[in-house]
Amino acid sequence: MVFLTGTPIKSEYGNITGVVETLYDITERKNAEEALKKTNQSLEEMVHIASHDLQSPLISIEGFATDVLNNYKDKLEEQGVHQLERIKANIQRMHNLVLSLLDISRLNTKKNPFIKFSAGKVVEKVLGDLSLVIEQSGAKIETGKMPKIFGDKIRIEGVFRNLVINAVTYGGKNIEIGFNNGVFYVKDDGIGIDKDQLENIFKPGERLKDIQTEGVGKGSYLLQESDQPPLREDMG
Amino acid sequence: MADTISKLDIILLVEDDPDHAELIIKALKRDGHLLNEIKWVQNGQGAIDYLTQTGKYNTENAPRPGLVLLDIKLPRKNGFQVLQEIKSDDKLKTFPVVMLTTTSVSDDVEKALKLGANDYIVKPVRFQEFVDKVKGVGHYWAFISDSQIAKEEYDD
Numbered sequence: 001m002v003f004l005t006g007t008p009i010k011s012e013y014g015n016i017t018g019v020v021e022t023l024y025d026i027t028e029r030k031n032a033e034e035a036l037k038k039t040n041q042s043l044e045e046m047v048h049i050a051s052h053d054l055q056s057p058l059i060s061i062e063g064f065a066t067d068v069l070n071n072y073k074d075k076l077e078e079q080g081v082h083q084l085e086r087i088k089a090n091i092q093r094m095h096n097l098v099l100s101l102l103d104i105s106r107l108n109t110k111k112n113p114f115i116k117f118s119a120g121k122v123v124e125k126v127l128g129d130l131s132l133v134i135e136q137s138g139a140k141i142e143t144g145k146m147p148k149i150f151g152d153k154i155r156i157e158g159v160f161r162n163l164v165i166n167a168v169t170y171g172g173k174n175i176e177i178g179f180n181n182g183v184f185y186v187k188d189d190g191i192g193i194d195k196d197q198l199e200n201i202f203k204p205g206e207r208l209k210d211i212q213t214e215g216v217g218k219g220s221y222l223l224q225e226s227d228q229p230p231l232r233e234d235m236g
Numbered sequence: 237m238a239d240t241i242s243k244l245d246i247i248l249l250v251e252d253d254p255d256h257a258e259l260i261i262k263a264l265k266r267d268g269h270l271l272n273e274i275k276w277v278q279n280g281q282g283a284i285d286y287l288t289q290t291g292k293y294n295t296e297n298a299p300r301p302g303l304v305l306l307d308i309k310l311p312r313k314n315g316f317q318v319l320q321e322i323k324s325d326d327k328l329k330t331f332p333v334v335m336l337t338t339t340s341v342s343d344d345v346e347k348a349l350k351l352g353a354n355d356y357i358v359k360p361v362r363f364q365e366f367v368d369k370v371k372g373v374g375h376y377w378a379f380i381s382d383s384q385i386a387k388e389e390y391d392d
Binding site for chain 1: 256343
C-alpha cells in the first residue's frame with residue numbers, strides 16, 4: 001500500500017512548472033493499524049461477554065435476596081435481615097464495577113457517531129438506572145434544565161453515570177446536576193478532593209488514598225478521555 | 237384487583253437461565269396480581285417453534301401468546317436472531333416483544349430496539365416496572381387487533 005504526495009514546483013514568478021511526487025510505502029503501518037483494530041474489537045467483545053456472564057449470577061443472587069427479604073422478613077431475626085441487606089448492597093457494588101469495566105473497554109475501542117440528543121433525557125435515564133443505589137444512599141438529587149447537544153450520547157451517558165456514582169459513593173447527600181454557561185456540572189456535598197490530589201484523579205485506577213470505598217477508580221479517567229471540560233478547582 | 241392486560245393471554249417467557257426464569261415468574265405472579273399464564277421456553281429455537289407451532293409444539297394447539305418476554309443470550313438462536321425472525325415474518329411480526337436485558341447501558345438495548353423490539357426490561361424484573369411496560373405494549377396489541385393480520389390470527 002502506498003501513500004502519494006505531490007509538491008508543486010514553482011518558477012520565480014510563482015507559476016507552477018512541475019510537481020515532485022513522493023511515494024511512501026505505508027503497508028507496514030496499515031497492517032499494524034488493522035491488527036490493532038482487530039485486537040481492540042476482540043477486547044471489546046470479550047469484555048462484553050464477560051460483563052454479561054458476570055452479571056448473570058449477580059442478578060440471581062440479588063433477586064433471591066430481595067425475594068427472601070420481601071417474603072420472609074418476619075421470620076428472620078434482625079441480624080439475618082441485616083446480612084441480606086448487606087448482600088444486596090455488595091451485589092450493587094459488583095454490578096457497578098462490571099459496568100465500569102465495560103465503560104473503560106468501550107472508551108478505547110468504540111467511536112460512536114455524533115448525534116443530536118437531549119442531555120436532560122440522558123440524565124433522567126442515568127438516574128433511573130442508578131435508582132437503587134441512590135435510594136440506598138439516601139441522597140437527594142435535583143436536576144436543572146439541560147440543553148439538547150450534539151455529541152457521543154453513549155459516552156456522555158457514561159460520564160454522567162460515573163459522576164453520579166462518585167457523588168453518591170463519596171458521601172454526597174445533596175446532589176445537584178445542571179448546566180450553566182456551557183458547562184455541565186454534578187455538585188455534591190460529599191467529602192470533596194484535596195487540592196494536592198487533583199492531578200491524580202484523572203489517572204485510571206486512582207482513588208483517594210484515605211477513603212475506603214468501592215470502584216475501579218475510573219470515573220474521572222473517563223472524564224478526561226472523553227475530552228470533557230477541564231476540572232474546576234472548586235471541588236471541595 | 238388483579239391485573240389482566242386487555243387482549244393478553246399467554247405470556248411467552250424465553251429465558252435459558254432457570255434462576256432468572258424462576259425470579260421473573262415469581263415477580264410476575266407475586267400476590268396473585270397477574271392472572272395471565274406464563275409459558276416458559278429455554279432456547280431461541282423453542283420460541284420460534286412455539287410461535288409457529290412447529291417442532292416439538294407441532295401437535296399442540298396452544299393459544300398464541302399475547303406478549304413475548306425475550307432474553308438476549310440464549311442457546312440455539314440468540315435473542316436478536318429470534319427477534320429478527322419474529323419481526324420479518326408477516327404472521328409473527330404483530331407479536332409484541334419486550335427484551336430482557338442485564339443492563340440498560342449497552343448497545344444490546346439499542347440493537348434490540350432497532351430490530352423492532354417494542355420495549356425492554358432490565359433484570360431482575362420488578363413487578364411494577366413490568367406492569368408499566370406491558371400495559372404500554374398491551375395498548376399496542378389492542379390497537380392492532382383490528383388490523384387484518386390480527387383478525388386472521390384470531391380466526392385461525
